[in-house]
Amino acid sequence: MIxxxxxxxxxxxxxxxxTKSTKKKAVAILLCLIFFGVFGLHRFYVGKIxxxxxxxxxxxxxxxxxxxxxxxxxxxxxxxxxxxTDADGLPLS
Numbered sequence: 001m002i003x004x005x006x007x008x009x010x011x012x013x014x015x016x017x018x019t020k021s022t023k024k025k026a027v028a029i030l031l032c033l034i035f036f037g038v039f040g041l042h043r044f045y046v047g048k049i050x051x052x053x054x055x056x057x058x059x060x061x062x063x064x065x066x067x068x069x070x071x072x073x074x075x076x077x078x079x080x081x082x083x084x085t086d087a088d089g090l091p092l093s
Contacts, residue, residue, distance in 0.1 A: 019090065019091075020090060020091060020092070020093040021046070021085070021086040021088070021090040021091060021092050021093055022093070023045060023046050023047070023086050023092050023093070024092065024093060025078065025084075025092040025093065027045060028042045028045055028046055028078055028084070028092055029042075029075070029078050029079060031045050032071060032074055032075045032078055033075065035064075035071075036067075036068045036071045036072055036075070037055070037067070037068075037070065037071020037072065037074050037075055038055075038059045038064050038067035038068055038071055039055075039056055039059065039067075040052035040053070040054075040055035040056045040059070040067075040071075042074060042078070043055060043074070046084075046085070046086040046087060046092065047086050047087030047088070048086070048087050049087075055067055055070055055071070058070065078092075
């Protein structure tokens with residue numbers, strides 16, 4: 001049953017911002033700093049499971065070399081831009 005106009009699904013005043021992710025940017029940065037993001041922990045945190053797994057696999061195969069490059073790129077993106085998003089495409093809060 002769909003009811004419209006009753007205001008039950010209205011987020012105004014509730015403190016919920018639907019344009020921002022619930023994931024924190026500071027936590028993602030800290031996770032990315034661990035071994036320069038080689039393990040992809042920051043990607044798993046924001047819900048990007050496939051790219052986190054790819055990063056982990058690439059790091060394992062290349063003895064960490066390409067994982068460090070990818071991790072440093074992600075770290076730069078996290079710190080200096082707002083382009084790093086969660087799995088739903090929302091910018092981190």
